[in-house]
Structure formats: structure tokens, C-alpha cells
Amino acid sequence: MKSTLTNFLTIEYELPGTRAFSTQRGCADASDAYDGLSVCHYVDAPDHIVEESRRIVANEFGVTPERLVIPRQTHSSAVAVIDDTYPDINLDGVDAMVTQRNDIVLCINTADCVPVVLCDPIAGVLGIAHSGWRGTVSRISALTIDEMCRQGALPQHIHAVMGPCICPDCFEVGEEVASIFKKEFPFVSGIVMSGPVKPHVDLPEAIRVTLIEAGLPTGYITMPPACSHCNPALYFSARRLGIKSGRTLTAAKLL
Ligand SMILES: [Zn+2]
Structure with missing residues (x-):
């Protein structure tokens, strides 16, 4: 596999008081599950990719790699x-910070799940969450907002x-998962849809509803820029590559 990490690109987000971006793979071979920038250390990616990716991302923020909280x-x-006790914090089994x-x-590392970045620029509080279907039905974004408050x-x-x-369109689920979403979001249309074979779920819409329920102004919510599954050359997709694959990084730092 050729190292193409220098070709990686960031999608920058407009968040006041915060620098935040997601990464694009910058890969030579989109069918290679680990080709491209990925800082994730627990998905069996080659060590040199993880190390080099962390160095590149830290450099983007003007910090040392130890300052990346992963x-x-x-x-x-x-x-x-x-808080000030970091790095003496257990980050095993953590999906929001x-x-x-x-x-x-x-x-936050994702491959089809939804990364969510939250900031209150007035209070100077930053939050980030990994919201897959489980995190979405347990409203991890709202739990993150509770902690921010x-x-x-x-x-x-x-x-x-x-x-x-x-x-x-890409997120086909079993009847069981569809019924969990219907139970968690009973009065909201547009989250569970019938598809040609199985039901489909709109994760970003469920998260948008959760954020509005939590009290965020609708105008302060920005929906995803692209589908990870529709764009294999740009983003890692666990549905396409398997869970043993690289991860798209979403990173954020208060200014
Ligand atoms: Zn798609």
C-alpha cells in the first residue's frame, strides 16, 4: 500500500470559538480498508499509519500528538x-467528551456513524459525541449537552x-432496529422510512430532533456534509469495508 497521507484533506466546520474539522481519506486505493488517514488505534490499522496520521492532525492544530484526546x-x-486530571483519565468505553x-x-472516530461537535462559544465549553444507532436512541448528544451545561x-x-x-438511503436496518427508533421517536415523522427491502433510518434527522428537544436553536444546527457510504474514496465506511477498517476523524479544539 502506498502512503498517501500527505494527500488528506479536511472539511472545516464553521463553529464560533472552535476549530473543528473532519478528515477525508486521501487514499490511493479506496478498496483497501486501511488506506488513508486514520488516527484510530483499536481497529488493527498498521501502526505507522496511526502514528503518522496523529502527527499530521496534531500539526494542523499546532499541538503535539499527546494533546489529541482519543x-x-x-x-x-x-x-x-x-479537565485538568487528563491524561490520568480512563478513556476506555467512552463515546462522548x-x-x-x-x-x-x-x-471522535467514525465509519458511517455520526460525529457530532457541540460548542458554547460564550461559556467556552466544547463537546463531541459518537452517535451510531445505539448512541442515537440513547440520545448521547443530549447527554453531552447535559454535561456541557x-x-x-x-x-x-x-x-x-x-x-x-x-x-x-444507504442506512437499511432490520425491523427490530426500526421499531426501537419508532418507540424512541414516536411523534416524529421522517426518521424511520420503509425501503424497497427493509426499513431505512435517518440518523442525522433523529439527532437533529434530539438537539432541538435539548433546547438548541434550529439555526445553530448544521447537517452532515456528505454520506460516508456513498463516497468510498473520501470516507471510511464500515458497511462497505467491514469494521476492521480505518476511521474518519472528527476533531475539535477551543480557540
Ligand atoms: Zn449514502
Whole structure:
């Protein structure tokens, strides 16, 4: 496999008081599950890719790689507070983080799941979450907002962006998962749809509803820029490549 990491690109998000972006793969061979920039250390990616990717991303933020806070995500609804005790914090089984520090970078890895970045620029509180279907039905975005508010944020001041993730046309689910979404979002249309074979679920729409329920202004919510599954050359997709594959990074740092 050729190293093409220098070709990687970022999708920059407009979030006040915060630098935030998602990465594109910059790969030579989209069918190679690990080809492209990926900082994720627990998906069996070659060490040299992880190390080089971390160096490149840290450099983008003007920090050392040790300042990248990268949890081991497990589709939990655990939200970690990254305060002055970091790095002495257990980040195993963590799928969301909140911080008031401006000298560290919060990182979430995804391949079809939805990365969500949240910031209150007035209070100076940053949040980030990994919202797959499990995280979405357990409203991990709202749990992250709850923790942000304990740190001084106000829902009406929080801006949110979602990164690249699987689109509703690509996200076919079993009847069981569809019925869980219907139960969790009973009065909302447009989240579960019937498809040609099986039902389809619109994860970003379910998250948008969750953010509005939590009190965010609708105008402060930015929907995903692209589908991870429709664009294999740009984003990792676990549905396409398997779970043993690289991950798209979404990273954010308070300014
Ligand atoms: Zn798609």
C-alpha cells in the first residue's frame, strides 16, 4: 500500500470559538480498508499509519500528538469530562467528551456513524459525541449537552455540526432496529422510512430532533456534509469495508 497521507484533506466546520474539522481519506486505493488517514488505534490499522496520521492532525492544530484526546469508543452512552486530571483519565468505553480546556483536541472516530461537535462559544465549553444507532436512541448528544451545561454552557448558546455519516438511503436496518427508533421517536415523522427491502433510518434527522428537544436553536444546527457510504474514496465506511477498517476523524479544539 502506498502512503498517501500527505494527500488528506479536511472539511472545516464553521463553529464560533472552535476549530473543528473532519478528515477525508486521501487514499490511493479506496478498496483497501486501511488506506488513508486514520488516527484510530483499536481497529488493527498498521501502526505507522496511526502514528503518522496523529502527527499530521496534531500539526494542523499546532499541538503535539499527546494533546489529541482519543477514546476507545464502544457504542456506549458514557460522557467523559476532560479537565485538568487528563491524561490520568480512563478513556476506555467512552463515546462522548466535554472540555473547557483550549490546549487539547477532542477526537471522535467514525465509519458511517455520526460525529457530532457541540460548542458554547460564550461559556467556552466544547463537546463531541459518537452517535451510531445505539448512541442515537440513547440520545448521547443530549447527554453531552447535559454535561456541557453542568460546565456552564446554556442550550440556547450551543452550536452543533454533524460530520460525514451514512445517509438514510444507504442506512437499511432490520425491523427490530426500526421499531426501537419508532418507540424512541414516536411523534416524529421522517426518521424511520420503509425501503424497497427493509426499513431505512435517518440518523442525522433523529439527532437533529434530539438537539432541538435539548433546547438548541434550529439555526445553530448544521447537517452532515456528505454520506460516508456513498463516497468510498473520501470516507471510511464500515458497511462497505467491514469494521476492521480505518476511521474518519472528527476533531475539535477551543480557540
Ligand atoms: Zn449514502
